[in-house]
Amino acid sequence: MESLWFRSELAEEVKQSKDVFKEIDNIVTDILDGRLDIVKLVENMAGVLTDKEAENREKGIKFFNKILQKLPKNYLNDNQVKFISQFYIDRLKDHHRVIPAVVEGFLIIIDMKNYNIMQTQDFFIVLFREVACQSQVRQDRFNIYCLIQNIFNKDHKYLTTLGPDFLYGFISSIDGERDPRNLLFLFTFLPTFLREVPLGHLVEEMFEVLSCYYPIDFHPSPDDPAPVTRQNLADSLCPCLCAVPEFAEHCLVLLVEKLDSSLRVAKLDSLELLRESCNIFPVKAYEPFLKTLWSSIRRELSHKADDEIKMMAHKALYSLVSKLSTSSNTDQVFETFVKGVLISMQTEIAESKTVAQFIQASKVLLTTANASKESCIIITKLMIPAVIAYYEFKPSSKLQIASIDFLGELFALAKNWEVLTEIDNQLKEIPQFCLAVASNPSKDYQIAGFKNLVLVKDVLDSHLVLPFIEILMHNVQYSHDEQLFNVSVDTIHAIGRKYPEMVMELVVKGKCDVYNMTINKDILNKHLKLLSNLASIDYFTKVIFSEMIRNINDSNEVAGKVIKAVNITISNSSLYSEQKLKDIESDYRLIDAILGWLSKTIYTESQEVLTNGYDLVANIMSSLPSEKQIDIISKYTEDIWRKTEKEEVYFNIIECLYRSLHQNVYSVKHSDIMRFSLNLSLHSNDNAIRSKACMLAATLLNKSELGQQFDCLYNVLNDLLSHSNEKCDSPRLLILYGWITKALIMRGSAEFTPWLQKIVSNMSSPEHCKPSSSAIRVVVGDPMCNLGPKQHSRLVFMYKQRLYQNFSVLTSNMGYMCPEVKNAYLTSWAYVLQQVPKSILNNDAAKLAPLVIDSLELDNKNLLLIMLDVLSHILQNRHLVLTGSLQTILPRLVRLSKFEKCMDVRIKSLQCLYIAACVYPTFFLRPHKQDMLLDLETTLDDSKRLVRRNAVKTRTRWFMVGAPGEAKEV
Incomplete structure (x- = not known):
């Protein structure tokens, strides 16, 4: 039997049965297979499309729309599209109930490939004459706006041919729109529309329609899951008001008027409008x-x-x-x-x-x-x-x-x-002025004068160099103020770049006497800092470094001071580039000199002085290419290793040589050094050596190549730990676990999970929770100082997110916690949250909020500082998850605003209270207002000025909660 849609009975079925809509896919299939012509389909539906009941006509058009929607956009030919377009145009004169379905249908047909844009004029004429846009419901008005936008996108030049009737109809259709989503759509579309479609004599009418919304005074419903904010609307309205030069006079009159308003948002919007208009008018x-x-x-x-x-x-x-x-x-x-x-x-x-x-x-x-x-x-x-x-x-x-x-x-x-x-x-007047300022004995005047001289050094005349040098060298030699000393050194450096010959004679060979470093100890230290700074300039490098190397090789009483000064200065990348360090090592063999000095003085010099030598070797090694690094470790490893096996103090030299190797540098000693490092990390009684041993083991594991190298080192690690006498919960072992976890997770290895699990499993014990928390701190600590780019470590993308996810899973099953465990648990979370990207705080606010709230109860300064920052971020992003806990959060923040142990805790807690009062709707805040005003009163008398300032700001904001015209933005 022939299907229903091939017969005129289809019209009656559409009116009577809802099941007919289930046949739409079959109808579309018959049309695509050529068994049914779409024009014939319309004829078969005539009974429902022309029914005397508007409800039935609406149902018929919706049924036809669904069929049309499922057809490929290139299926209908010119005549078919034309026929259907005319059908929709005629239907615009129908009952108001039918019109929304007609607009939906026309939205579909204009998207067809063979749609003739010329037919749109007739549609617009009937639409604007027969349909009062603002009397339609929100979605139907939106469909009309979408229709106009789609036509514009299809051929905006066509719209310019429609003349003032179209523009008048369009202006009338949007006049009076109040829905925020529709307004946001219009405001986003209109700037482009106005630039492409001339308004002619309707400029004033269009501007009046837009300006009635200015400034935006709108607050979204708190129940709206995806609200359009006042700021969204204001930001999109602004480009509309200054979209075309023709708006200039109207726009400027408006913004001048609103700038004089007492309303804050009017001032902000007007200033933004002025700024935006400067791009157009x-x-x-x-x-x-x-x-x-x-x-x-x-x-x-x-x-x-x-x-x-x-x-x-x-x-x-x-x-x-x-x-x-x-x-x-x-x-x-x-x-x-x-x-x-x-x-x-x-x-x-x-x-x-x-x-x-x-x-x-x-x-x-x-x-x-x-x-x-x-x-x-x-x-x-x-x-x-x-x-x-x-x-x-x-x-x-x-x-x-x-x-x-x-x-x-x-x-x-x-x-x-x-x-x-x-x-x-x-x-030309400035350098002389700077000299007059610097001649003032006051520190503040001199610093200001010298800083300005550094800026204008290019216009400094040579006759002013000597008087400046006299003042500057007096500061270098006799000033006890570190800031003034550093500024003076920077100023001499700047003059040295402009007049190197004069500075060489007056400073390097004159006041500092680079060839005779035997003067007063305090002055010598200052001279060395200045000389090592000037040595970064090519003109001075040879003279200064030659003398410094000579003193290091002689291992005299000056050598340690030279190494300290060079180490401090050479770490400044703005002075010493990698290429500069390569050149210095190549020309002067600085590492040879320092290692020789370290070997001679390792028992006689203080640990502080020796540390400068170790760090200086590591810094220079970091700047060298792989080939040069291989030469140096090949030259020194065997000799130093023999000493290290007998006396662990020589491990410091091994560590500084191997700390900054490139990833492709590998020696036969790597596995021995790994084993020795692991042993020291557990059994050395020297805290400094234990820390260095942990870091070096992590460094070797992080940088080893995948394959035989990595397997070898990992096997050494597992073998040693499996035979270790150390208890599985010992603090030393937990710290080592932290370094191993850090090394593996940073390189992207999946092997880090069991090591992290070992740490977390010990956190539930009151005896071991604190070292477990310290191990977590090691894992999340800043890698730049030990496993960063300077050390050529492996660092995969998003390793912090990976750590967060695993830590979250591993700690999810922790049950009852005694106070010690809870403190360590929350502190560990604080360490993790301090490092994770802000996007995680946004996405997981609901999960993290209880942790933050619980932390506010504890008396742990470091924990509080981190968690208050997390809370501040969650508040600023207006997460409503906190609104149900305000009765808990606010009193705890008030208590912390009086936290005696730390001023920063007091300031951050007050800032959180201020943000909360700014971002949350008044009905959430009003129940707490009076208590907050009373509780915050005592913070106004805090002994610290910065706390008092934040207290005044916060209490004032809470006083404004619920007041007419209160500011809602932070």
Whole structure:
């Protein structure tokens, strides 16, 4: 028997039976196989499509839509698409109940390959005439907007041919939209639409429709699982209001008006709108508004209580100046505006009574200067001499120092914009000014003067070198202030790069007397730090290192001091690059000299001095290529190994040679060194040697090649531990387990799991929980100091996430915990959470929240500092998981705000209380408001200023909870 859809009875079946919808796949199959023509199908459905009951007509169109949706987009030919399109257009005149299904159908048909865009005009004419968009439900309005967007994406040029009738209909259809999701869709689509489809005489109408939403005043429902936020809407509305130059006058009038509003969000949105508009509007559009704009921006730049508004005002000023600078060669608008800013801020600087007032005005000038090359020239050319004159008027010492810092910032901007030539006359005044400042015996003045000289060293005249060197060397030799000493060394280094010959005679061969290092011990240490710093400059390297090597080889009383100074300086990569270290080792055989000195003095020198020698060897080895490393370990290993087997103290030399080897460097001694390291890690009575032995064993295991090398070392590890007399729960063994776990997980080996399990299994014991926690700390500790890139270790991607997941699984079955175990357990979690990426804290907030809440009860400073940071992150991301526990969290945070043992705990707890009051809806916070205000009162009298400042900020925010117009954002 012929199927129902081949006959006119289909119409009645669609009206009467829901089961007919199950036949849609079969109908589509018959259409695709050519047994049924889609036009014939429409004719068979005529009875339901033209039924007198609107409900039946709606059902018929929905049935047809589902069939159409399942057809391939290239199946229907031109005539069929045209026929169906006309059918939908005619149906737009139908009952209001039918129209949503018609729009859904048209959305499907316009996506067909053979759809003729020219038919859309008729559809829009009928749609805008017959359908009141805003009287439809949310989803139907959204479908209309999607339809317009799809047509736009298909051929936006076609829409420009439809004329003002289409635009008027479109504007009318979106006018009055209130749903946040629909608005977000429109605001996202409209900027592109407005740029491509000219509005003609409807500019004002379109802007009025958009501007009624400005500024966005909207708060999502707390029950919404995926809410559209106020900020989402504000961010998407802003580009709409300044989408095209034609909006310029309307937009600028609006934002000027809203900038004067007392509403905080209005100010923020207006400043952002101004910044965004500078990318679109022409300079001419701003001319009538510049005085008003500057007045409003200036007011917000001086905002005392709201840093966010102040920052947005700086961004807006930057964008405005940058925009105006594009007309600097054609009119005076730009220069007039910049000079207006300059005069205003000069007045504020002159009237400043405090450093904060001075810095506030100077930052405005720096923002203006940084906006463009042209503004930089204007500001720096006038302000450099003005700042020098300001200093000479002798305001307070703090203001003088602030003016010196400002001068350096102006120079840095000029250098960044490459306008030094344009302000050459002004720059020449700075070095002489720096000399006058540095001549002041006050430390703060000298540091400020020297820092500025380092910046402007390229314009330093040679006749000023000697007076500067006299002051600087006096500081190097006699100053007991470390900061002043370091700044003085950096300044001599900078002068040495500009005038190397003069510094060689005045400093290296003169004041420091590099050929005769027998002066006062304290002064010698300072001279050596300076000389090792200058030795990084090629001009000084040979003279200085030749003398240093001679002293090391002589093993005299100066050698240890030389090694210490070189080790400290050589670790600074900004001074000594890898290539520089390679060259020094190649030219002067520094490792030979240090190893010789270590062998002679290993029993006579202090451990601190020897440690500098070990670290210096490791640092130099790290910079050498594999071939050179192989030569050095081949040369020294056998001799040192024989000594090490007899006296463990020589292990320190083995460790520093093998610590920083490349991954492809392997010697026959690796397995012996591995076994010896493991033995020392368990049985040595020297804490330092035990630690180094653990690290070296981990280093060898981490860097060994997969295959025979790795298997050999791993077998040595298992063999030694299986025969060890050490108890499986001994603290030394647990620490070793930590290093083994660290080495394996960092290289991506799956072998780390049983070692981590050994640590976790001991954590449930009160006797062993503390060393187990220490072992976890070893595993998650910063690898940069022992298993990092400098040591050429293997480091796989996402190893921290892998550790987190395994630790989470292994600790999930821990039952009852006594106080000692609970403390160690939570401390271990803190160590893990301190290192994991923030994305994990976001994804697993529900699982981690109980751990954080329990930690707030303990009296462990290190644990609290970490967990408060975790809590702060969870709060900032507005996880509602914490709202059910506020009655527990808030009192604990209040208690910690009075934590006597640590100021940072008090500050972080207050910050968490502040964030909570900012991010959570008022109805969650209101029950706790009065208790919080009473409990926080005592924190206002804290002995530490930083705590008091956070206490005032937090209590003020809680006072505002529930107040009209309260700020909701952090």
